[in-house]
Amino acid sequence: QVQLVESGGGLVQAGGSLRLSCVVSGRTFSSDAMGWFRQAPGKEREFVAAISWSSSTTFYGDFMKGRFTISRDNTKSTVYLQMNSLKPEDTAVYYCAGRSSAVAASLERAYDFWGQGTQVTVTS
Numbered sequence: 030q031v032q033l034v035e036s037g038g039g040l041v042q043a044g045g046s047l048r049l050s051c052v053v054s055g056r057t058f059s060s061d062a063m064g065w066f067r068q069a070p071g072k073e074r075e076f077v078a079a080i081s082w083s084s085s086t087t088f089y090g091d092f093m094k095g096r097f098t099i100s101r102d103n104t105k106s107t108v109y110l111q112m113n114s115l116k117p118e119d120t121a122v123y124y125c126a127g128r129s130s131a132v133a134a135s136l137e138r139a140y141d142f143w144g145q146g147t148q149v150t151v152t153s
Contacts, residue, residue, distance in 0.1 A: 031053070031056050031127075033053050033125045033142055034052050035049060035050065035123065035124070035145065035146060036050050036051075036147060037049040038123060038148045039149070039150070041150070042153075043152065043153050044114060046112060046113045047112045048110070049065070049109065049110040049112070050107055051063070051107060051108045051110075052107050053125075054106065058103060058106035058127075059082060059103040059106075061127045061128060061129060062082055062127070062131055062132055062133040062134065063127050064078065064134065065077040065099060065110045065123060065124065065126070066126060066137060068121055068124070068146075069118075069120060069122075070121075075090060077089070077090050077099075078093065078099035079135055080101055080108065081132060083131070084100065088133065088135065090135075096114045096115075097110060097111065097112050097113070108125060112149070116151060117153045118151075119149060122146040122147065122149075123146060123147050123148075123149055124143055125144040126142060128140045128142070
């Protein structure tokens with residue numbers, strides 16, 4: 030059974046930082062591309078970042094503007110999202126996702142496995 034478990038969310042002031050983690054089990058993690066998505070209240074889920082199996086390819090949603098960094102540690106079956114210079118509009122539930130492909134993707138439908146999400150709240 031595939032499990033994706035996110036952690037690291039919480040309450041932070043604007044301008045602060047958080048590091049999200051997602052541990053994957055039940056899969057050969059090193060073969061899968063991974064991504065992060067987020068969903069704010071009343072809005073559709075949107076793409077945040079993605080990384081290929083080897084970390085050779087990463088890309089981000091347009092709103093990132095260099096504030097977020099995705100990375101992975103295949104020895105720990107973990108993908109990370111470092112978030113800096115957080116803004117109140119970054120408030121959302123952040124979801125980790127994996128796909129049965131080595132190639133990173135930005136489309137939600139490309140992903141096969143999803144975590145339960147972790148809440149990030151940024152106060153002004």
